[in-house]
Structures are given as structure tokens and as C-alpha cells.
Amino acid sequence: MRQSLFLLGEFTRRDFKGRYAGSALGFLWSFVQPLWSLALFTFLFSTVMKISPGIGERTDNFAIFLFCGLLPWMALQEGITRATTAITDNSGLVKKMSFPSGLLVLAVVLAALLHEAIAAGLFLLILAVTGHLALSGLPVLLIAVPLQIALTVGLAFLVASVHVFVRDTAQIISMLMMGWFYLTPIVYPMELVPYQFRPIMEANPLTVLVTLYREAFLGGGMLPLKTLMPLVAAAAISLSVGAWVFSRLKPAFADEI
Amino acid sequence: MSEAVVSAHALSKTYRVFNRPLDRLVEALFRKSRHTPFHALSDVSFEVQRGEGLGIIGENGAGKSTLLKILAGVTAPSSGSMSVARPVASILELGSAFHQEFTGRQNILLNAAMLGLSRADVEERTPQIIEFSELGDFIEQPIKTYSTGMVMRLGFAIATQVEPDVLIIDEALSVGDGYFQQKCMTHLRKYVDGGGTLLICSHAMYYISAFCSRALWMKDGCVEALGPVQQVVPQYEAFLQAKTDRSDERPEVIEAAAGAPAKLDQVRLLTGDRLKQGDSLKLEITWTAENPDEAFHLVVGLNRLDEVEVASFLSHQNGAGPWSGTKNQKVVLEIPRVPLVKGGFKLYVFLLAEDGLHIHDTRILDEAFTVEYDDYPFGVVSIDHRWVEGS
Numbered sequence: 001m002r003q004s005l006f007l008l009g010e011f012t013r014r015d016f017k018g019r020y021a022g023s024a025l026g027f028l029w030s031f032v033q034p035l036w037s038l039a040l041f042t043f044l045f046s047t048v049m050k051i052s053p054g055i056g057e058r059t060d061n062f063a064i065f066l067f068c069g070l071l072p073w074m075a076l077q078e079g080i081t082r083a084t085t086a087i088t089d090n091s092g093l094v095k096k097m098s099f100p101s102g103l104l105v106l107a108v109v110l111a112a113l114l115h116e117a118i119a120a121g122l123f124l125l126i127l128a129v130t131g132h133l134a135l136s137g138l139p140v141l142l143i144a145v146p147l148q149i150a151l152t153v154g155l156a157f158l159v160a161s162v163h164v165f166v167r168d169t170a171q172i173i174s175m176l177m178m179g180w181f182y183l184t185p186i187v188y189p190m191e192l193v194p195y196q197f198r199p200i201m202e203a204n205p206l207t208v209l210v211t212l213y214r215e216a217f218l219g220g221g222m223l224p225l226k227t228l229m230p231l232v233a234a235a236a237i238s239l240s241v242g243a244w245v246f247s248r249l250k251p252a253f254a255d256e257i
Numbered sequence: 258m259s260e261a262v263v264s265a266h267a268l269s270k271t272y273r274v275f276n277r278p279l280d281r282l283v284e285a286l287f288r289k290s291r292h293t294p295f296h297a298l299s300d301v302s303f304e305v306q307r308g309e310g311l312g313i314i315g316e317n318g319a320g321k322s323t324l325l326k327i328l329a330g331v332t333a334p335s336s337g338s339m340s341v342a343r344p345v346a347s348i349l350e351l352g353s354a355f356h357q358e359f360t361g362r363q364n365i366l367l368n369a370a371m372l373g374l375s376r377a378d379v380e381e382r383t384p385q386i387i388e389f390s391e392l393g394d395f396i397e398q399p400i401k402t403y404s405t406g407m408v409m410r411l412g413f414a415i416a417t418q419v420e421p422d423v424l425i426i427d428e429a430l431s432v433g434d435g436y437f438q439q440k441c442m443t444h445l446r447k448y449v450d451g452g453g454t455l456l457i458c459s460h461a462m463y464y465i466s467a468f469c470s471r472a473l474w475m476k477d478g479c480v481e482a483l484g485p486v487q488q489v490v491p492q493y494e495a496f497l498q499a500k501t502d503r504s505d506e507r508p509e510v511i512e513a514a515a516g517a518p519a520k521l522d523q524v525r526l527l528t529g530d531r532l533k534q535g536d537s538l539k540l541e542i543t544w545t546a547e548n549p550d551e552a553f554h555l556v557v558g559l560n561r562l563d564e565v566e567v568a569s570f571l572s573h574q575n576g577a578g579p580w581s582g583t584k585n586q587k588v589v590l591e592i593p594r595v596p597l598v599k600g601g602f603k604l605y606v607f608l609l610a611e612d613g614l615h616i617h618d619t620r621i622l623d624e625a626f627t628v629e630y631d632d633y634p635f636g637v638v639s640i641d642h643r644w645v646e647g648s
Contacts, residue, residue: 002375003370003373003375006370006375006376007370007371010366010367010370011367014356014359014363014367018356018358018359092354092355093354093371094331095331095349095354096331096347096349096354097329097331097347097354097368097371097372098329098330098331098345098347099371162282165278165279165281165282165285166278166279166282167278245286248285248286249282249285249286251285251332251333252281252285254326254331254332255272255273255332256278256281
């Protein structure tokens with residue numbers, strides 16, 4: 001167990017560092033990327049398309065509203081996308097060494113969470129500087145983050161192991177992720193969604209996660225359990241299905257890649 | 258001492274050949290057969306004691322690498338069980354598991370962690386590993402800048418300096434410059450002498466003989482022979498020779514013609530079919546002549562199993578014979594000290610007319626004898642020689 005943690009730490013570090021290995025800005029890219037997305041989306045959706053959070057949301061500042069949603073989204077997207085190729089990219093290791101290969105998947109998810117933590121720190125700083133800081137909602141993260149991790153890890157295990165056998169997975173995942181992003185109220189408020197589509201939107205576990213983040217960072221409170229259910233169920237299902245599929249497929253990894 | 262650190266029981270590995278990768282997914286998930294099986298390994302059992310070296314030999318595709326991969330824990334056997342003492346380090350094929358973008362030092366940390374070392378252990382051994390690898394300042398450079406030899410050196414340094422209980426090496430000694438190879442060999446020798454357990458697969462019988470007390474000969478995924486190196490390696494070499502032999506055309510042999518004046522009765526080795534360099538060899542040849550007054554010569558040809566002609570013995574050229582005077586003749590060819598060093602040999606015996614030209618009868622001892630050895634010798638024969646310094 002201790003050995004696995006040590007190894008997981010090394011893999012995560014490798015992933016974290018390896019991403020910017022050889023680049024001039026290095027670690028600073030962790031700040032630049034979320035800020036760039038933020039600037040781009042704000043210009044596009046707020047300035048050009050005149051979307052504003054409006055009624056029913058805790059802020060009327062689009063950038064702040066957007067950042068709350070981007071935080072969990074970026075971690076989820078990065079975790080899943082990079083997990084897809086976590087096993088296949090390390091074929092040399094998987095074929096030549098005996099070690100728990102699940103750690104490779106966990107490491108990319110962990111690295112994505114670290115990036116999110118950095119971005120979250122930056123966000124809090126911005127909130128403080130602009131006078132929007134409200135710490136009262138932050139305990140909500142104690143519920144939101146574990147659920148987010150469970151959801152991400154489960155999906156990560158699933159796509160990583162399936163991709164070993166079906167290499168189209170990476171392509172499919174990048175399409176699905178794009179769909180998931182736009183079908184979740186991240187760049188627009190739920191207010192703008194026509195009534196008939198709202199139940200579908202509310203059943204989307206990511207909608208729940210994004211809402212939890214907004215409550216957390218904008219001085220809100222815990223959501224009722226009924227609202228939370230889609231996320232809880234999705235996290236539980238994805239974790240158990242992902243772990244089961246991974247454990248079933250793992251013994252064949254070395255033979256396939 | 259009799260503690261089995263590696264034991265394999267009825268190990269089998271069946272690779273499933275799938276038409277489409279999707280079939281493999283379906284089968285792995287739902288245990289529904291969708292493949293054509295390929296048996297890479299069938300029912301392999303053996304044990305290796307602590308401090309023992311086991312050499313795994315066999316032709317390409319015999320299942321050697323598959324066996325080592327299973328023992329290294331990289332791939333799972335289809336059936337059977339095994340246990341390998343930990344820590345176990347392995348060098349499987351070339352260019353070990355390194356991350357190209359990371360420096361040698363970072364890779365040491367990662368690899369040693371994967372081999373099961375704690376952070377403290379890794380930090381303690383890193384200087385030794387760097388020293389053994391002789392990479393110098395290159396250790397701070399990314400692996401992608403390394404040459405093949407450098408990568409191999411680092412891989413070998415890590416695998417040996419972590420002092421594993423069991424070391425598994427798959428044909429990795431064949432690369433690198435002579436100097437480093439020698440260093441590795443010295444180190445492996447020390448490792449085995451110091452109680453380390455070594456499993457090595459190689460086509461170089463010299464390595465096998467140098468490090469291993471026992472050899473496992475794999476053939477078509479099965480154990481063909483398992484025993485002391487001195488027994489199994491010659492058997493394997495004889496097999497390889499015979500294989501070359503079979504593909505060659507047999508030399509034309511004239512059998513006893515009907516109505517020949519004499520026929521060979523018996524040709525046998527009095528000294529047995531196993532001997533060592535320096536032993537004597539006696540070949541007894543008997544024949545029956547129609548007419549006791551007629552004289553005959555003998556020719557004996559000594560060939561390696563692959564039909565390389567090694568020596569010939571002609572009675573009409575060295576003053577022996579011709580023999581006559583009785584109907585039932587018996588002659589013994591005696592070689593006082595056999596100069597052959599290793600391998601299997603066959604004998605051709607020709608009964609010739611007095612003129613030494615006409616062949617009356619022929620007899621072939623197909624696998625007449627095998628020359629065994631203690632230390633693996635190079636070459637075919639031992640030649641008297643001396644070394645002179647200066648002059």
C-alpha cells in the first residue's frame with residue numbers, strides 16, 4: 001500500500017512535470033490555460049452573445065459565473081481525455097514491468113485535480129481582489145470534490161481499459177466530451193434553457209456538480225438530496241462499472257498492446 | 258539451501274488470436290470464446306533453488322520469452338500456478354521501461370519504485386546505479402538522447418543494483434560494448450555466487466554454461482529437457498546439429514553389392530557413446546570374407562552430425578593392413594586421445610578391396626558418440642599449442 005502510494009506519487013509527478021517538460025513557461029501554463037479559456041468564453045458568450053447569468057444565479061458577473069463551471073469541467077475533461085491513453089501511452093512499462101497498472105490511470109486523474117486546485121487558488125485570489133469573496137459556501141466542496149473524483153476515476157478506468165482494445169475510443173471520447181460540455185449549463189445559465197429540456201438538463205450529473213461549485217464559491221449552501229441524486233448515482237455507477245471493467249481487462253493488457 | 262525461490266507448476270499460456278480487437282474486448286468482459294488459440298507454453302513445471310542459475314534454451318518461438326514474461330509478472334499464465342520470491346527484477350528484451358522525456362536520474366527513481374523499492378532505498382542506491390552505469394553527466398540528460406548501449410547499461414545497472422532475490426534476463430547481454438558486457442558478466446557471476454537466483458535466456462551457450470548449473474530446454478512450448486547444464490546443453494546442441502543435418506543431402510553411400518567378396522558384420526564402439534576430450538576411443542570392426550586369402554583395407558570417416566568432415570582414417574595410407582588369412586576378421590581402430598571438444602559425431606566405416614579403391618561394404622553409425630565437457634569449449638577440436646612471449 002505504501003509502495004503503491006509512493007509509485008502513484010511518482011507517476012503523478014511524472015505526468016504533472018512531463019506535460020510541460022521542455023517548455024519555456026513550464027508550470028505557468030497551469031495558470032495561462034484556464035485564464036485563456038475564461039477570456040475567450042467571456043468575450044464570446046458575454047460580450048458578443050450577451051448572455052448574462054441573470055435571475056436564479058448567485059452572481060451577475062459572467063466571468064465569475066463561468067469560472068465556477070469551468071473548474072470542475074476542466075478537471076473532468078482533462079482527467080478522462082488523458083486517462084483514455086494512459087495505458088496505451090505507457091505500453092513500454094505495461095509490457096515490461098510488473099506493477100499495478102491502475103496507478104497510471106489514477107495518476108492522470110490526480111494530476112488533473114492538481115491543475116484544478118491551482119486554478120481554484122487563482123480563482124479565490126481573483127474573487128478576493130474584486131471583492132466577491134465569500135468563504136461560507138466552501139464546505140460544499142467537501143461533498144462536491146469526492147463525488148467528482150468518484151465520477152472521474154470510474155469513467156477514467158472505463159475508457160483507459162476499453163481504449164487498449166478499441167483504439168477508436170479516444171476519438172469517440174473527444175466527441176462525447178465536447179457534447180457533454182455544451183449540454184451542461186457552464187457557458188450559459190439554466191434560466192435560458194427552454195422548459196421542456198430542463199428535466200434532462202437536471203438529470204445530467206455534471207449540471208449538479210457545476211451547481212455545487214457555484215454554491216461553494218459564491219457563498220451558497222448545500223443542495224437538497226433530491227437535486228444531488230443524479231450526481232451521486234452517476235458517481236456510484238461509474239466507479240463500480242469502471243473498476244469492474246478495468247479489473248476484467250487488465251490481465252490482457254500486456255498481450256494486447 | 259534447498260529453498261525454492263521460483264516455482265512453476267503446470268504453467269500454460271495460450272495466446273488468443275483474434276480477428277478483430279473488438280472480439281478480445283467482448284471475450285475479456287463476458288468470457289465468451291471468440292478466438293483461435295495459440296499454445297505458446299504448455300504444462301511447464303520446474304523449481305529453482307536460492308543461489309541457483311537456470312538457463313533457458315531453445316529455438317526462436319519455443320516459448321522462452323513467454324515463460325520469462327510470466328515469471329516476471331508482466332503477463333498472466335492461462336493456467337497453472339507459480340511463485341517467485343520478491344523482490345524480482347527483470348530485463349525483458351532491449352530498451353527497458355524508460356520514459357523518453359525524463360532524465361536518467363528520474364527514470365532510476367521511477368523504475369526502482371516499480372521494482373518495489375521504498376523512497377529511502379531508492380535514494381540510497383541511486384549513486385551506485387549511476388556509478389555502475391558509467392553514464393556520468395549523461396544521467397541528467399533525457400533518455401531520448403541516449404544511445405542503445407547507454408539505455409542498456411542503465412537498465413542493467415538498475416536491475417542488478419537493486420539487489421533482487423530473483424533476476425530475470427532475457428537475451429540482454431548481447432548488446433553493449435565488450436567492456437561493459439564483461440563487467441555485466443563479472444557482476445552476474447558475483448550475484449549468483451552471492452546467493453542470487455538467476456533466470457537467463459540466451460542463444461549463447463557460453464553464457465548459459467557460465468552462469469547456470471541447470472538448463473531448461475524449451476521446444477514448441479514444452480519442456481524438452483531439464484537437468485544439469487553439462488547434460489542438457491550438449492543434447493540441445495546435438496539437436497541443432499542434427500537439424501542442420503536433416504536439411505542437407507546425405508552423401509552417397511554404396512551398400513554391399515550382391516555377390517561382394519566380403520560383408521561388414523559388426524561395427525561398434527568399445528568405449529561407449531559418451532566421452533570427453535582426451536579419452537580414448539576404440540572402434541571394433543568385424544567382417545566376413547568369402548575367401549580367407551583375400552585381403553581388405555578399412556577406411557573410417559568421422560563427421561560431425563551436420564556432415565562437416567572432421568577426420569578420416571585410411572588403413573592403406575598409414576601402413577596398416579591389408580588384412581587377410583581368415584574368414585572372420587576383427588580389427589580395432591584406436592584413437593588414444595580424442596582431441597574433439599564437444600558435440601555429436603557419426604562414423605562412416607568402409608570395407609575396401611586390397612587396392613584401396615573399390616568399396617565392398619559400408620556401415621554408418623548415425624549418432625556414434627557425443628563428446629561432453631565441463632567448461633563450455635569453443636570450436637571443434639583441441640590443438641596442441643604453446644604461447645611464446647617476446648621472441
